[in-house]
Amino acid sequence: MASTTSSPNGTSPNGTSPHGIIGRPVSRIDGPLKTTGAAQYAADFHLTGTVHAVPVQATVGNGTIRSLDVSAARSMPGVLDVLHHGNIERIYRAVPNDPSATVSETRPPFEDNRIYYWGQYVALVVAETLEQATAAAAAVQVEYSAETPSVNGELEPFAGKWHTVSSRGKVDDAFAAAAVQVDQTYVTPVETHNPIELHSTVASWVGDSVTFYESTQGVVNHRNAMAQILGVPRENVTVVTRFLGSGFGGKLFPWSHCALAAVASRRLQRPVKLVVTRTMMFSNVGHRPLTEQRFRIAASADGKLVALRQDALNHTSMVDDFDEGCGEATPYLYSVPNLTVTSALVQRNVGSPAPMRGPGAVPGLFAMESAMDELAVALKMDPVELRLKNDATIDESNGQKFSSRHLRECLETGSAKFGWSRRTPGVGSMRRDGKVLGWGMAAASWGAYRFGCSTTVELGADGKARARCATQDVGTGLYTIFAQVLSEKTGLPFERIEVLLGDTTMPEGPLSGGSWSTATVLPAVAGAADNAIASLLQIAASTPGTPLNGVDAKTLRLTEGRIHRSTDAPAQGVPFESVLAAARLNGVSGDSTSGSAFEDPKTKALSMHSFGAQFVEVEWEPEIARLRVSRVVTVIDAGRIINPRAGANQIKGAVVMGVGMALLEETVYDPRNGQPINGNLADYLMATSPDCPEIDVTFLDYPDYALNSYGARGIGEIGLAGVAPAIASAVYHATGVRVRKLPVRIEDLLQSEIREA
Amino acid sequence: MQSFSYSKAQSVDQAAAAGGRFIGGGTTLVDLMKQGVETPKMLVDITGLPLSSVETQPDGGLLIGAMVRNSDLAHHETIKAQYAVLSQALLSGASPQLRNMATTGGNLLQRTRCPYFRDTSYSNCNKRNPGSGCAAIGGHNRMMAILGTSADCIATHPSDMAVAMTALEATVHVEGAKGKRAITIADFYKLPGTAPNVENALEPGELIAHVTLPAPRKGSKQVYLKLRDRASYEFALTSAAVVAETSGGHIRFVRVALGGVGTRPWRAHEAETVLMGKPATAAHFRAAAEAALKDAKPQSENGFKVELAKRCIVRALTTATA
């Protein structure tokens, strides 16, 4: 995969960075720990006395447990306990709608004898070794009264109640009267999160307190939810996630296995390790739900949008109301006077869906941007031109101003970098090296958020700066963001900076989701560093026997780790650690808590989003129906990029995920029992290295100061938005086949009337 | 827990007499043991046997030891130069790590990827549990076979290597209690019929010692083409191995074998018959492809394989005769 990255506006608008560490493409401070295997992920915690838990999964997709015989399993070597609905103590439900304690599944494990989906846990075997537990789990005998599960992949006809997400004007009238109309239904399949790290819990109960070594994207939420579920005070629960092998949203909120491991540990008073298998990951820890979206979109003959209507269904489980939110980006992306977005849920015998990278917007944009492409074809208009013509200047869903919106520049820059002007619109009209080329594009968007965060920064007598925060680095580079801010504030090199994250004993930080981590932590860590430095300077100004004693602290600065007068060069100052030593202090610290953008009067009245444009080339060999994505140009407007290296990595990874979404990924359920039948990494296809196109990433790098003083938004999800519709549009351009149901398969491509290149 | 014994065979005779289950690279066997599909009591590790060389025979043919790793075979100079279809087939299969482990003998005997075969929670699989029925029929069947299926089994033979060896008309040399036998690859693999549990001509305890390839056909061109959803690391939806020789624009010799579509590596005799002596034209290639697939019986989800296999044959023939 060849790739390049650039930031045309990447000068330092913040101006506060003495050695330009903000916005510099630095490598991750935790890289060496990961490449040497020293980084401890949840399952790497081997506590003394650890025992192993293995769940038993239901082999029917709908029904009740008629009998459950654990006698054989109980008598097997090493077996310590077998838990099931008949013998487990109460596991409480989490308080509904408590945003501080969200869970993935409403129903706690083993609540009753009902089976709602294939693979649901029906028993848990705990044994001295993993092998013993696995063998005994296989020996648990369960009989079911089974009914045929409903895993139907079609959501229409739907007779239930629709809920209006957004509405303006008179959409149906405007649609009916419009010159050009598109009315189509788009389907995105169930996709399974497949982070490389399996979901893992090590629960260690000692006395009244429990510690979780967890694979979670939210240590604080996990602690709060576990306290409710286990019926213990929050302060008795500690959650540690030092490193995460990613989660893609699947690890945001606790799943059944977490509570089961804790209950087993409480019963045995020994640490319990439970690692969910890859196959279990396909049924028990979430998925992006099936979506079926009807789009009606209409324009005047010259391409001005007049009506846009989206009616989006997504499937959910029998016991959870998971709303994918496919209407996320629809109301504000384009200027259109008449708009309605509705949504509804359809129950299926599947485990609870979960947010997956770019929930709502990603499947929603597949539908909307595909419909836009169809409209462009119907109008005989260039698809970039159509987007430019309908660019919005304000958020028409609520009349708010955008904090910073550069969609137009994304489209224009992408178009230029891709060479879009050389595109000929005819289907199959472009050729290269005996292959047909297809060029497609789509716009992208994702929300910009900032939540509350507390951080402590300490300047130590050992000459180091340390930050602490109960948030977690899910593999995206958050450790390094903290280090960059500390380095900027203190002038210390990374070797003298320590960042401690992922432990609920630290000040509370955010959940890692929604692309809000960077924007959320920046103000808190900067504020805490400022406070720590202010204390340090006070001490320097008042410690007898040190060179700056008696100087007005306001005139002192900390640069390159040295305290000096603002009128002097840093070299004329003193190392800060020597001042601390003279003052007989172990260190000074500063705390800071920053608030949520939703409560901030400055931001409450603004519409805040990131934007992007995706340009895609596919190569198509009609003779053998072989299609590959060869080139992607991505332009991202996501505010100021703090670390372009980690940032580009996020975007490239997302583009590759988009290739998988467009062409490969789909969880298939056996209609007879509801089993995800391709539940392994050989049969569930994700993009491999040879599937990776050449990727060119550009960050526009316009700071969005409404969100924080650095102007940073977030980049974890925006890179995936728009990739699949751009690919589907390129597929149409190459083959003439309009695929409205992902993934685009060879089956679809064989319908092309173009038989040779 | 399923316990088993493990020993390392010191000689071919000892291995053949051991009465255990052979383990080569283990990339099929260990996987299936973990799934509970294979439950051998005794594993006999044969990787130490002196069967890892590739030697040219006095008749110009090639002798391939059963322990030769897939990677080594694919990159062997003679294979690359004279049996290119085999090298290409090997390199299209699995991943580099798997190919480094996998052996020639083990590859021939790899088991189907039918998901219902690999999951013991389905009691109905005739291959695993003779007489129990077939869960794949009426289930998820996109990857299943369309040629050589029966009412009792529709599982695809997954090997790429064996498809190339079928086109090359290889012979499998085995040793066992009854002594040494040579079995042509055509006779080696069995159709499922009413006994899908019997996959090949091996007697219990027989060891594959070698595979021989006939002398390369002078002037022939060889092509292996594999079509699949993603660019690597996926079993074939359909594949074609072609060995062809043309002169004066006419086809003088041709062998066509198909993968991903048959219950065994599929020799397309009908296609060969259509092509022999005919001009190497697109029309004849298509006619050959039609002939090869005329008996195809698709399931509910894999009807597309019929057309895809045809196109695969046409493209492979086109390349091999260009």
Ligand SMILES: Cc1cc2nc3c(=O)[nH]c(=O)nc-3n(C[C@H](O)[C@H](O)[C@H](O)COP(=O)(O)OP(=O)(O)OC[C@H]3O[C@@H](n4cnc5c(N)ncnc54)[C@H](O)[C@@H]3O)c2cc1C
């Ligand atoms: C994820 C994955 C993807 C794959 N993709 C592909 C692919 O795309 N194409 C493809 O062709 N293959 C693919 N494979 C299969 C792979 O090629 C086989 O697993 C491999 O070739 C088997 O060789 P082995 O030596 O490891 O066999 P083993 O696992 O050691 O043995 C397999 C079987 O053969 C028996 N056996 C082994 N050697 C002998 C012998 N000398 N005599 C008698 N019996 C013997 C064993 O008892 C066992 O029953 C894939 C495998 C995996 C796991």
Ligand code: SF4
């Ligand atoms: S196709 Fe064959 S292997 Fe698969 S379930 Fe049916 S009998 Fe078993």
